[in-house]
Amino acid sequence: MRTLKFLLQKEFKQVFRDKSILRMIFIMPVMQLIILPWAADYEIKNINLVVVDHDQSSYARQLVSKITASGYFRLDKYTTSYKDAMKEIEDDHADIILEIPVSFENNLAKTSSANLFMAANAINGVKAGLGTSYLQSIIRDFNNDIRMQWIQQPRFDEAANIDIRYSNWFNPQMDYKSFMVPGILAILVTMVGSFLAAMNIVREKEIGTIEQINVTPIKKYHFILGKLIPFWILGLVILSIGFLIAFLGYGILPAGSFFAIYVFAATYLLAVLGLGLLISTYSSTQQQAMLVSFFMMMIFVLLSGLYTPIDSMPEWAQWITKFNPVTYFIEVMRMVVLKGSSLSDIRYNLFIILAFAVVLNTWAVFSYRKRS
Amino acid sequence: MINDIIISAKGLTKKFNDFIAVDHISFDVYKGEIFGFLGANGAGKTTAIRMLCGLSLPSAGKASVAGFDVYKQTENIKKTIGYMSQKFSLYEDLTVKENIRFYGGIYGKSNQFIKEKTGWLLQRLHLENEADKLVGSLPLGWKQKLAFSVAVFHEPRIVFLDEPTGGVDPVTRREFWNLIYEAAESGITIFITTHYMDEAEYCNRVSIMVDGRIDALDSPAALKQQYAVDSMDKVFLHLARTAQRVDS
Secondary structure, rough: HHHHHHHHHHHHHHHHHHHHHHHHHHHHHHHHHHHHHHHHOOOOEEEEEEEEOOOOOOHHHHHHHHHOOOOOOOEEEEOOOOOHHHHHOOOOOOEEEEEOOOHHHHHHHHHOOOOOEEEOOOOOOHHHHHHHHHHHHHHHHHHHHHHHHOOOOOOOOOOOOOOOOOOOOOOOOOOOHHHHHHHHHHHHHHHHHHHHHHHHHHHHHHHHHHHHHHHOOOOHHHHHHHHHHHHHHHHHHHHHHHHHHHHHHHHOOOOHHHHHHHHHHHHHHHHHHHHHHHHHOOOOHHHHHHHHHHHHHHHHHOOOOOOOOOHHHOOOHHHHHHHOHHHHHHHHHHHHHHHOOOOOHHHHHHHHHHHHHHHHHHHHHHOOOOOO | OOEEEEEEEEEEEEEEOEEEEEEEEEEEEEEEEEEEEEEEEOHHHHHHHHHOOOOOOOOOOOOOEEEEEOOOOHHHHHHHHHEEEEOOOOOOOOOOHHHHHHHHHOOOOHHHHHHHHHHHHHOOOOHHHHOOHHHHHHHHHHHHHHHHHHHOOOOOOOOEOOOOOOOOHHHHHHHHHHHHHHHOOOOOEEEOOOHHEEEEEEEEEEEEEOOOEEEEOOOOOHHHHHHOOOHHHHHHHHHHHOOOOOOO
């Protein structure tokens, strides 16, 4: 125990003396939490629209003003030439072309039907897809307005209508920030837990102090605990700073209990620290550790459900997410913060993460050797 | 005399795949002596030391350090030895005092012992004013003397020094050797590798490694007589020229 005390004293002194680690610990969460939630917003706004109006009728103008009034579209150009419109798309000024044909109004009035043409720049598939569907629903709405004006309502609607009303539970304002912030916090804790710890151990390898440690009677588990405990504490500190920023900056307070979050986070940190330890035993330079960490971070972030829902991934990718510890933490964070889940609701995730912790640490301890 | 042998190696060998770094070396080191372990770069000195310290597992042969077996009793060996590697291995981001305290602590020394001996040591090294400075800010020569003092701080029975004076100026080297003599007088056995032949002259006995083998082992005076030359430099050159291995 006394050996451990000396090791911990040393580690804490070193961490607090290292300005770059301190910066990383305090500035990184602040920056990530302040910038990312605003940027990582899926709601598509500011879709640039070009209208090619061959009709120039009052209906056409009504339609255009209805579209621009929706708030999702920005009228980039109002023209009578399709060629001009195409040029806007080619110059990347516009995302969608809406063409209103000649005698749009006439056709509507005479034959009760008219055609519109829509063309979307699908380089950004998400924007094209969402943009055209927004546009369609606005046009459908417009269509209903006209029908209301013209047709006398029959006593019973000929076509049965199912009216759908939405009630968004757990995130009533559909606010992406309260969805993203817990996820980003999970990523932050992961980075500190695994990669800072890995870099720290590899650094000792690189400067040769680990060899000096290896000729002392320090036990393997003392050394490993001496490395893991400080980063375990730092991980929890970062999580706390993160929650403070989430509250001050976005007014986000977990709907569930902090207790559930911290119990999970403490277990989760054991798992990612084991991962960090594992990376460090397989790398001999900081560059190697850095590259491995970078590679893993990409997978962790993209296959964790942070940005894209796991349910819409192909089945093989869904399988990969099951082996990604970050997936479970992000899920727990969102469950507890948004839905108010309790410890017993997250027990499945807790057991899985506990299994991760046991496997990763056992593997790491066996592959860490005091002699070659 | 058999009771006085503190390090004993018999046919000690280390292979890395096909490469035989240390090739069946046998020698004894007596208690309290300064044993010089010479050899050109790549001759296998560091590998041999690492095996004796329990950092590297031998491929064949036998060896014991302070009566403990290098295969099975490495944890016992580690308690009885001090080690100073080629690479400077104190923590540059800790102060002089913190480094001493840390290494003293992990060898299980009491706070009382650490406190008293730190005071004595700082005075001995004239580092009283630097006690609270980061080790990284000290000049190389001071760092090396401090590293040696830390390696013998826990009063080991043997200290292994792997090229401790590399890159150090002659004055500091002299001071460094004074520290070595003091340690030897207090009963610590010194096992040292060096490239400086004047330092070889300070040793009680030296061995010279060539291509992983020990080609000569005796007191500096006897070796000079054997090869009929007037300096250790010439003894070394005579033997090292026979080396087949490329400098690594």
